[in-house]
Amino acid sequence: MTLAVPESPRRAEPLLYKVSEATGILRLSRSVIYELIRSGRLRTVQEGRARRIPRSAINEYVALLEREAGESE
Incomplete structure (x- = not known):
């Protein structure tokens, strides 16, 4: 009998x-x-007491960088 290993x-x-x-x-x-x-x-x-960075804030920051790069072109 073979046991199937479930995918994680x-x-x-x-x-x-x-x-x-x-x-x-x-x-x-x-x-x-x-x-x-x-x-x-x-x-x-x-x-x-912990400061955390939301995933959405990271995405917003990257979008800000992209907008700023577009403005300088």
Whole structure:
């Protein structure tokens, strides 16, 4: 008798990222991420004492960069 190994379900992308995770996603340094947060270019949320970056905020930031690149052309 052969047992079938079930396929593992795909892990859903997280909705909130730590700053350290956002550095990997955006390929930016920790200090640049914090400067973007301070300047209001990258939105964050507070969960208790932890600051998190919503996936939607990362998408919004990339869209902002694309718009700015289009304006300079």
